[in-house]
Amino acid sequence: MxxxxxxxxxxxxxxxxxxxxxxxxxxxxxxxxxxxxxxxxxxxxxxxxxxxxxxxxxxxxxxxxxxxxxxxxxxxxxxxxxxxxxxxxxxxxxxxxxxxxxxxxxxxxxxxxxxxxxxxxxxxxxxxxxxxxxxxxxxxxxxxxxxxxxxxxxxxxxxxxxxxxxxxxxxxxxxxxxxxxxxxxxxxxxxxxxxxxxxxxxxxxxxxxxxxxxxxxxxxxxxxxxxxxxxxxxxxGVAWHRFSAFFNIFFKRHADGAVALGALRPMTSEGKPLDFEEADPEKDVFGVSQVEHFSWKGMLDFTTCTECGRCQSQCPAWNTGKPLSPKLLITGLRDHAYAKAPYLAAGGGKTMEGEEKGSAEALAGVPAAALAEAERPLIGGLDSLGVIDPDVLWSCTTCGACVEQCPVDIEHVDHIVDMRRYQVMIESSFPSEAGVMLRNIENKGNPWGANPNDREDWMKNLGFDVRKVEQGEPLPEDVEYLFWVGCAGALEDRAKKVTKAVATLLHEASVSFAVLGNGETCTGDPARRIGNEFVFQMQAMQNVEVLNAAFEERQPGARKIVATCAHCFNTLKNEYPEIGEDGGNYEVVHHTELLSTLVRDGKLTPVTPLEQNVTYHDPCYLGRHNRVFSAPREVLGAVVDASPNATLTEMPRFKERSFCCGAGGARMWMEERIGKRINVERTEEALSTGAEVVAIGCPFCLTMLSDGVTGAKAAGTASDAVEVMDVSQLLLKSIQPAAEPAKPADTPLGNPVSAEEIGPNA
Structure with a gap:
């Protein structure tokens, strides 16, 4: 050489x-x-x-x-x-x-x-x-x-x-x-x-x-x-993910590869689910207040972020001018964790009382930068040099778009809710209007604070009797489905139209069903998503007790529930099995799934042309969180097929990439003060398709998009002919003859429900 x-x-x-x-x-x-x-x-x-x-x-x-x-x-x-x-x-x-x-x-x-x-x-x-x-x-x-x-x-x-x-x-x-x-x-x-x-x-x-x-x-x-x-x-992370991604995927929440959506991770302390009856506030950790309270999988998530920004590109908060970027939240936690690591490795940390854990001798060799990082609060504004700004934390709708898109399976939503849990339950630091919602759930059993005795009012003037199961009694043998109406479906005027439409369709298709009536109470979804695990557990245990009593004599395959609210659907299906010793295990279907089956089996047949172009909005908790994409489209497809001049047009963002309506994560009950309103963004996207009907499958979406369309009409950017309707309302409108003569009240569709009671909501 x-x-x-x-x-x-x-x-x-x-x-x-x-x-x-x-x-x-x-x-x-x-x-x-x-x-x-x-x-x-x-x-x-x-x-x-x-x-x-x-x-x-x-x-x-x-x-x-x-x-x-x-x-x-x-x-x-x-x-x-x-x-x-x-x-x-x-x-x-x-x-x-x-x-x-x-x-x-x-x-x-x-x-x-x-x-x-x-x-x-x-x-x-x-x-x-x-x-x-x-x-x-x-x-x-x-x-x-x-x-x-x-x-x-x-x-x-x-x-x-x-x-x-x-x-x-x-x-x-x-x-x-x-x-x-x-x-x-x-x-x-x-x-x-x-x-x-x-x-x-x-x-x-x-x-x-x-x-x-x-x-x-x-x-x-x-x-x-x-x-x-x-x-x-x-x-x-842009380089280290080449190694850590294999481990992050291997240790993802679901071994079968399912995305970490649907149910939230249960609240844990030292890796074990927290039992509120036995929890000790002085020993147990309630949520995440310090970066070391995240699990080791959370730390692995932070390490693995490639900064590709796919989560950011899909985030409804970021896309409407809010400070939340899932990517920047994760990288901020990563940088904080690694900067604080020398302090933690030396035995540093805070007890529940705020006292220093590590000895002075052990901490003497810790770099000054790590000691300074240890003093930063995890949640705090610029004045306190917090790692995560409160506006970032409360901007999240928990829609799951970030989790869905992440190529290395980072579980953003679980981390956000864990931080919310500490802020709500320990610090009592959260948007004030959300406090009203939580008190309403605790005192009235619904987030609006409506009179719980009004839950049966929607059944009036239907033209047929709706069977009701009294609390503590089992479902009659000939009842196939328990219809979970939900707070919105029973108490909110626009959602009550959907409830009536679904009940009428089930009656027309000879599907036997019953409701709990005033025996229902909030599933606890808003409380859990905002971070109040205690209120969620309280509501869930009460509901599971009622439901288990109703299904006491039923085998697992016959414990059927149909729900119109995507959030109730998700909670009943995915989160109630964890409640109590025996859990609440039910066969839960969304009303669009059941209606799709009834249409497919010929029990409901659209015959009346609508003469309107339709677009469909995928609710996050129905589509992305639970993968129900086909059923509502099958129903709408049958309606459109019966209408020669109607079309079904997809929005630019649909199915897995659907854009949130802005109501999830308890955002329905929080003011949207920063940036553009998320529901306005989604409404504009729906209107861009030229559709005259925006079809939805969730009462939260119904409220948000109806408000968006009403605002667009007032601004002159939408035609007065544009309507927002649930899939069930469109189907009912299509199976009823356009000029139906009066019928006796005991025939299936010969009921006095007016068009206003089941018709469009905007």
Missing amino acids: DAVQVIAAVVALGVAVVGLVLFVRAIVTIVRTIKLGSPDFSRTNDKGARTKTMLREFVGHTKMVKWQAVGVAHWFVAFGFILLVATLANAIGQLFSPEFVLPIIGHWWPYELVTEFFSVATIVGIATLIVIRQRAHPRKPERKSRFAGSNFWQAYFVEFVIIAVPICILLIRGFEAALTGHASSWSIHFAFSYPLGALFEGASHGALETAIVLTAAVKVVVSFAWMIVLGLNPTM
Whole structure:
């Protein structure tokens, strides 16, 4: 080897040693920081299913392919990173001998073909991602970019490394082709690099060897410089996710791979579900008030964030000018956790009384920056240097768009609600109007504070009797469904029209059902989403007791409930099974699911043309949280098929990417003072389709979009003909003859329900 080659080898190996040391040190730092989180005993069950989920999500890129070109490009980059690792070992060998190849596989043509193919594919893939990133660069208006707030220098550095390494590989292969005489024609051994070999064919043997050593040295330096940068930046999620994502996916909430939506994680203390009858406020942790109160999985979530901004791009709060960005919330918690970690690792922390845990001797060696970070409150405004601003925390609608879109399975909603729990139950710090809602639930059994004795008023003047189950009594044997009306359906004027429509349709289809009437009370959904777990548990236990009594003589498959409210549906189906010793296990269906079955079975047949174009809004807690997308569309499709001049048009954002109405997360009862109103944004999107009917499947959405359409009419941006109607109202309108003669009151549809009582709501 000549002097140039020796110097190149020495420099490359020196960088490699430093890189390995810093890289290993950073791994130790990351693992120690993650372990500072509180226990979580629910993440290690069914390891076989978890392994399959992890492999399926990675190999299939199931989250990324939804974004088409981005997903395909990222797949090649991700697999290139893994499959090209062996070339780094080969390059290190070439620092000592230009002719060096890996034993056994070095000259094996499948290995060489895969290496060259993925080198080219990685270059094309990262170039595609670079172009996409630049096109989405946060220029004015900045908030429209999903990369707004991301660390751009980190992304640029990673992109440089990813494109530099395969270029070095192909150059080395080209030099090898010229050195071994394979440059004159195509060869399976140099399938993609032989044109480069042709360029270098005239060079001398010594020059080619020197070129190989120097290029190998560059490859080694670039690769280990990447490790140095990662080693110095353990919070560099855009790079570290290449390793942590596998673990984050493996330890996701559901072993089968389901998204962490639907039910909220139960409130825990030291990893165990909190029993309020036995909880000790002086020992147990109520929610999250300090970053170390997050579970180790939360810490892993923070570490894994790639800052891709997919959550941010879909967040209704961020898209309407509010301070909440799920991405920036997670990265803020990440930066805080790692800055505070030295203090926590030294035994620092606060007791429930606010006293210091760690000894003075142990904390003496903690850096001043970590001590200062430890003094920051987790929730607080600029005046208190809080990590998370209160307006960020209370802007969330818990719609789940962030969780749905995250390619590495970060569970944003659970973390937000955990922080809300502490603020509500311990600090009593939350929007004042939400306090009224909570008191109404506790005192009146509904969030509006309406008289609970009014829950049966909707049954008046239906033209047929609605069967009622008295509290504590079982359902009659001939009743198939218990109709859970819900607070809105029983007490809110617009939602009562939907309740009447559903009851009428079930009666018309000869479906036997009964209601609890005044025996119903709020499911507790608003209380749980705002963070008051105690009120939720109180409501849930009361309802489960009533429901279990009603279903006492029923086998599990016959404990059927139909609900019109997406939030009641979600709570009854997903959260009540955890309540009490036996749990509340029921077969819960949404009314659109039941109506879809009845239409499919011919028990309800649309015949009357509507002559109106329709668009459908997916309620978050029906669609994204519970994957009910087809049923309401099947009902609407049948209605439209009976109407030659009607169409069903999707909004730009629909199904998994549907835009929230703004009412979830107890936002229905909180003022929206910052930015544009979320319901106005969604209303404008609905009106942009040209539809004359905005169909919905949830009373929360009904209220929000009706208000949005009413406002648009007042502003002159919507026609007076535009209506907001539940799917059931449209179906009932379609199965009733347009000019129906008077019928006796005992016939199915011969009831005195007026169009105003079941008709449009805006």
